[in-house]
Amino acid sequence: MHKRNGKLSLLIAGAATGALVLSGCSGAGSTSGGSDGDHTITALMVGNPQMEDIQKLTAENFTKQTGITVKFTILPENELRDKVTQDVANQGGQYDVATVGAYEVPIWAKNGWLHELSTKSAADTAYDSADLLKPMVQSLTGDDGKMYAAPFYGESSFLMYNKDMFAAAGLTMPEKPTWAQVAEFAKKLDDKQKGVAGICLRGLPGWGELFAPLTTVVNTYGGTWFEKDWTPKVNSPEFKAATDFYVNLVKNYGEKGAAQAGFTECLNTFGQGQAAMWYDATSAAGTLEDPKASKVAGKVGYAYAPVDKTAYSGWLWTWAWAMPKTTKHEDDAWKFISWATSKDYEQVVGKNLGWSRVPSGKRTSTYSIPEYKESAKAFADVTLGSIENANPQNPGVQPRPALGVQFVGIPEFADLGTKVSQEVNAAIAGSSTVDKALTDGQKLAEDVAKNYK
Structure with missing residues (x-):
């Protein structure tokens, strides 16, 4: 479909420009070279709770079992996207494995930048690739029908709400709320004097930050x-x-400092009891239900993503482990990927950190583990229902030219979505307007459309 595929390197190099100044963020990201006997691999991953968990568990479990040392680099989402794009697109070879998402994998597979993993997963009988949830596998599949990354956890989006706050105000959350209802709830529950926001929503610039939830609203x-x-x-x-x-919802009833708030900031705000509602990733629930990490554990209700004109509106995403073609440790890299996305790893997490922290949304069998079912009973059904009803082919009211719920599955969207998000962010901060953001965004989108007309 892409008429100017050669333009991709320029687009990605531009998106990665900021990563050049970030290369000193962690000493873990050393090059993956070394002798044939060197069983050390380098891993780059986004700084979400599930990744912080695997960093804690790897040495005492994976390394002890295999003798393979893993050196981790963890970065915030926007920085991670820049860094991994720079390394993979430019064939830098700095990392043996990296967390990437449903947006990048099909594009990068088409450009020959990733190892296909279907052959390895099929040959690994203990891995049980048939157990992987089909929506996640499909989102990580190339044009050749092969899987180019293995899902670490999968997610849709839903609305989280503080049940105590709703009860105190005499409010009842529907299973499938509308955005109009959510706005009314936010208005009633916002209490600036007590430091409680009516709702937490991402305002941080980035196509995968602000525009992940906002595109589902669109x-x-x-x-x-x-x-x-x-x-x-x-x-x-x-x-x-x-x-x-x-923009008006987050300006009027959103969290303090909304223009600088992404997933991590809202996770902290809601988890500290400083927001009545939060619309975001279903994967957040595991942390919210962990009393060691959350003040609202046991007090959270979960509802489907709010809607207006559609029956469902949740996104579809997976953070997945990919292996760049440049790795010099292919066998060791696969051993790590297969462990990190296995049934055995889920047992390690459950027994060591608590069952609510299991990286779910990727395997059918996860939802048959008695301990997980008990710990996740508040959110498991809504999570699975949201994943199953997410529709990347047709997420709105009209046919689309490319796959994606919260993104457009073309190389140019990373740059387009980020630039428009920066202007919407300015509107949230009060230094610009939505009209200006979308007028400028239309011109940018027109330039992109010329590549496909």
């Missing part, structure tokens, strides 16, 4: 980035209505 409001024939619709009435709603 979808359910009837908007889209592009119509089926690649007509850009960024300044359409529906896109504008959704963005106005989101």
Whole structure:
């Protein structure tokens, strides 16, 4: 579909520019070279709780079993995207394995930047690749039908709410709320004097930060980035209505410092009892239900992603382990990937850190583990239902030209989405307007559309 595939390197190099100044963030990211007898691999991963957990557990479990040492580099989401893109696209060879997502994998597979993992997973009988959830595998599959990354955990999005706050206010959350209802709840529950926000929403710039939740709002409001024939619709009435709603909601009833808040900041805010609601990734629930990490454990309710014109609006995502073609330790890298995404690893997490912390949403068998079912009973059904009803082919009210719920599955979207998010962020901060953001965004989208017309 892409008429100018050669343009990809320039686009990705531009997206990765910021990573050049970040290369000193961690000493763990040393080059993966060495003699044939060197059983050390380097891993780059996003700084989410599940990744912090595997860093804690690897030495005492994986390394003891295999003799393979893993040197980890952990970065915030936006920095991770820049860093891994720079390394993989430029064939830098700095990392043997890296966490990437459903957006990057099909594009990078098409460009020959990743090892395919279907052959290895099929040959590894203990791995049980048939147990992997099909929506996750499909999101990580290339045009050749092979899997190019293994899902570490999978997620959709849903609405989390503080049951105590709702009960105290005499409010009841529907199983499938509308955004209009959510706005009313936020208005009633926002209490600046007590330091409680009505809702927490991402305001941090980035196509995978602010625009992950916002694009799902655009979808359910009837908007889209592009119509089926690649007509850009960024300044359409529906896109504008959704963005106005989101910006006004977070400005009026959102968390303090919303313009600097991403997933991690909202996880901390809601987990500390400083927000009545939070719309974000289903994978957050495991941390929220861990009393060692959350003040609201046992007090959280979970509802489907809010809607307007569609029946469902949750996104579909997986953070997955990929192996760049440049790795010099292919066998050791696969051993780590297979362990990190295995049934055995889930047992290690459950027994060492608590069952709610199991990286779920990737295997059918996870939902048959008695201990996990008990610990996840508040959110497991809504999580699975959200994943199963996410529709990357048709997430809105009109046909789409590319796959993706919270993104458009083309190389240019990383740059497009990030630039528009920066302008929407300025509107949240009060230094610009939604009209300006979307007028400028339409021009950028028109430039992208020329590649496909």
